[in-house]
Amino acid sequence: MSAVSAHGLVKRYGEILAVDGIDFEVPAGVCFGFLGPNGAGKTTTMKMIYGLAEVDAGELSVLGLDVRRKRREVKARIGVVPQEQNLDRELTVRENLYVQALYHGLPADGRIDELLDFTLLAGRADGKPAELSGGMKRRLLIARALVNRPELVVLDEPTTGLDPQARLAVWGLLDRLRSEGVTLLVTTHYMEEAERICDRLVIMDEGRIVTEGAPRDLLERFGEPNLEGVFLRITGHGLRE
Amino acid sequence: MTSAELVPSVPAASRVWRRNLRVFSKVWKGALLPQFFDPLFYLLALGFGLGTYLATINGIPYKQFVGAGLMSSAVMWAASFETTWNIFFKMEETRLYDSVLATPVEVQDLVLAEVAWAATRAVIYGTTFTLIVAIFGLVDSPWAVLTPLFLALGGACFGMLGLTFTSLIRTMDWYSFYYTLFITPLFLFSGIFYPLDRLPDWVHVVAWFTPLYHLVEITRGLVLGPDALSVLGNALWLVVVTSVLFVIPVSALRRRLVA
Numbered sequence: 309m310s311a312v313s314a315h316g317l318v319k320r321y322g323e324i325l326a327v328d329g330i331d332f333e334v335p336a337g338v339c340f341g342f343l344g345p346n347g348a349g350k351t352t353t354m355k356m357i358y359g360l361a362e363v364d365a366g367e368l369s370v371l372g373l374d375v376r377r378k379r380r381e382v383k384a385r386i387g388v389v390p391q392e393q394n395l396d397r398e399l400t401v402r403e404n405l406y407v408q409a410l411y412h413g414l415p416a417d418g419r420i421d422e423l424l425d426f427t428l429l430a431g432r433a434d435g436k437p438a439e440l441s442g443g444m445k446r447r448l449l450i451a452r453a454l455v456n457r458p459e460l461v462v463l464d465e466p467t468t469g470l471d472p473q474a475r476l477a478v479w480g481l482l483d484r485l486r487s488e489g490v491t492l493l494v495t496t497h498y499m500e501e502a503e504r505i506c507d508r509l510v511i512m513d514e515g516r517i518v519t520e521g522a523p524r525d526l527l528e529r530f531g532e533p534n535l536e537g538v539f540l541r542i543t544g545h546g547l548r549e
Numbered sequence: 550m551t552s553a554e555l556v557p558s559v560p561a562a563s564r565v566w567r568r569n570l571r572v573f574s575k576v577w578k579g580a581l582l583p584q585f586f587d588p589l590f591y592l593l594a595l596g597f598g599l600g601t602y603l604a605t606i607n608g609i610p611y612k613q614f615v616g617a618g619l620m621s622s623a624v625m626w627a628a629s630f631e632t633t634w635n636i637f638f639k640m641e642e643t644r645l646y647d648s649v650l651a652t653p654v655e656v657q658d659l660v661l662a663e664v665a666w667a668a669t670r671a672v673i674y675g676t677t678f679t680l681i682v683a684i685f686g687l688v689d690s691p692w693a694v695l696t697p698l699f700l701a702l703g704g705a706c707f708g709m710l711g712l713t714f715t716s717l718i719r720t721m722d723w724y725s726f727y728y729t730l731f732i733t734p735l736f737l738f739s740g741i742f743y744p745l746d747r748l749p750d751w752v753h754v755v756a757w758f759t760p761l762y763h764l765v766e767i768t769r770g771l772v773l774g775p776d777a778l779s780v781l782g783n784a785l786w787l788v789v790v791t792s793v794l795f796v797i798p799v800s801a802l803r804r805r806l807v808a
Contacts, residue, residue, distance in 0.1 A: 321808065358651050360807055380558075380653045388651040394644040398572045407568045411652035413560060452648075 309372050311336045311460050311491040312357060316366035319352050326352040328515035329366065334508075336459075339482065339492040341502045341509030343535075345543055348512040350495040351391060354464050357493070358388045371459055384412060387453030391464040391495075393445050395437040401448055402433040408455040423451040427481065443474025450481055460491040467501060479505055499535035513543045550800055557661040561654045565662035566669070573670065584627065588619040588678045592685075595742060606744055609773060613689075616682040617772040618741030620675050620696065621703060621764040627674040628704040629732055631667040632711030633724050640715070646806055656803045660795065664708040671704025672697050682772070690774040699771065699784060703764035706787045709794045710760065716801035735761040763787055 312334040319327040327349045334340040342350045355361035357370055359379045368375045370382045396404050405420045424430040427447040437445060446466065453461055466482070467475040482505055486492055496502055502509055503523045510520040519526065519542055523535060530538045573581070596612030603611045639645040646659060676697045682688060714727050738752075739761035745752055756762040763783040770780045 360647060360650060362807060380655065383651060384653045388648075390647060390651070392644055392647070394648040396568070396645060396648070397643050398576070399568075403571065407564075407571070408652065410564045410567060411561075411649060411654050413564065413653070456652075 309336065310334055311371060312493065313369045314366065317353070317356065317363065317368055318365035319349070319356060319361060320364050325515050327356070330512070330517045332510055332517060332520070334491065334493060336491050337486070337489050338507040339486050339494060339505050341506035342493070342495040342512060343497065343499070343502050343509055343539060344512035345497065349515040350512055351464055353512075354462050354493070354495060358386060358462050359383050384456065385459050387456065387458035387461040389449045389453045389461065389463040389466055391468070393449065395445065395448060395452070397437055400434050400436055401429055401440070404437065404448060404452060405455055408452045412456045414456060419455060423454055427451040428477070441474070443470050443477060446470060446474065446478060447481070450478070458490065460493065461485065462493045464495050465497075466494060467496070467498065499539055503535050511539060511542055518542050550803070554655070554803065555657055555796065555799060557657040558655070559661070561658035562661040562665065565649060565654060565659060566666050569662070569666040570669070584674060585677055587626065588623040589681060591619055592616055592682070607746070612685070613687040613773070614769070615742060616685065616687040617769040618765045620679050620682065620700065620768045621761060622736050622741055623678045624671040624675040624700045624703045624764065625707045625732065625735065625761055628667040628671040628707035629711045631670050632663060632708045633715055633727065634721070636663060636712060636715050637721055640806070650806055656806060657799045660712065660798050660802065663712060664705055667708025667711070668701045668704035671707065672701045675700035675704070688772050690772060692771045692775045696768060696771050699764070699767045699780070702784055702787045703760070703767070706760045706764075706791045709791045709798070712798045713794050716798040716805065735759055740765050760787060760790060
């Protein structure tokens with residue numbers, strides 16, 4: 309069974325067609341990438357998967373469940389690392405994980421310490437999010453997404469704005485999750501990130517999926533030395549703003 | 550909107566409520582303590598100050614008359630702050646709700662939780678003030694022990710009104726209209742400081758449509774010796790208005806947060 313399966317998926321915001329009838333299958337247990345320029349429809353697609361955007365047309369199933377009819381069930385089994393940092397600023401690092409367990413209706417057991425260790429935040433457990441660096445905040449968002457032991461984690465630009473060390477730390481966490489069999493769905497516009505972590509990927513542009521495959525296959529298919537070349541070949545060199 | 554998107558889950562709502570309680574237990578001493586003094590100062594200035602010159606109203610000592618009314622306004626202010634500024638901040642500034650809604654919590658659970666929390670906070674403030682009024686010896690009836698129950702109901706009603714307004718506005722600037730043209734006039738014209746009995750009929754008609762009037766009728770009734778039927782009638786008004794409004798913030802917030 310696919311972790312995520314979409315057919316003819318459409319999302320409109322007024323006149324704008326943000327997602328224009330896309331089809332994709334995310335096999336369970338892989339790291340699956342969504343690449344594309346800003347405004348391509350990546351974040352909107354992620355939001356439909358984790359229930360923060362309504363599906364306008366088409367079919368979308370997550371872990372075998374129709375997201376339109378089983379939103380609570382879907383959300384109980386996935387983890388979300390959003391693009392915008394939305395930690396609970398009034399609570400400590402540890403309490404952020406505690407209330408996440410609460411929202412899921414789970415006991416706040418050893419899982420919280422385990423995740424603080426996993427994301428190297430144990431020393432900051434009693435601090436407030438405002439006291440954390442950008443990389444630590446991102447790791448806390450990842451820890452928060454893992455509280456409910458999700459089968460699928462959606463990460464929307466997990467390393468944007470991070471320094472190289474912080475980015476390596478995030479990649480390390482993702483590697484470990486994948487080795488534990490967790491399916492990862494990652495959006496990025498860093499080509500080297502996609503090459504480094506994704507088993508399969510799609511490139512989106514203007515609401516459509518323009519190509520897909522394993523990173524190496526795409527390099528061969530387009531005869532480019534790296535994904536950056538593939539990306540620019542497909543989406544054009546011009547600035548579109 | 551389907552019924553599945555309207556009927557809240559009480560367990561899910563109670564989890565969000567517990568998060569608010571946790572935050573409140575940390576910050577109340579610093580940020581929220583001053584709000585306890587507001588009704589006390591009104592009681593001293595009007596009840597004990599002006600009250601020295603205005604001995605009684607309808608046979609009731611003026612300070613007792615005002616004290617019973619101010620319990621209701623304490624509830625109104627506390628619940629209103631909670632579901633106006635505080636909610637707007639969580640919705641647009643910290644984007645807290647985006648993270649909550651990415652868990653099994655749904656919009657209707659969030660609305661129930663926030664209104665229940667506004668009512669809780671209102672009860673904390675209103676009951677504290679009721680105790681102060683009792684300490685001053687201004688409570689006559691044993692029925693006053695039921696006040697917290699009805700303060701909760703009033704708090705829920707004002708919480709729901711504030712949340713309804715919040716769910717519909719785009720910028721915080723609109724709150725000056727809400728407070729200046731709605732909350733403050735209610736405070737002044739709902740029978741807290743003077744009875745509406747001898748005012749023209751249309752004043753009664755207008756007052757009947759406002760929530761604070763009904764809450765003041767309830768608290769004054771309970772503190773001075775209740776007419777049970779009147780208390781229940783006024784309570785019913787609050788229950789109906791609170792319940793009917795529920796659908797507005799649920800649908801408006803769903804459009805806003807789950808676009």
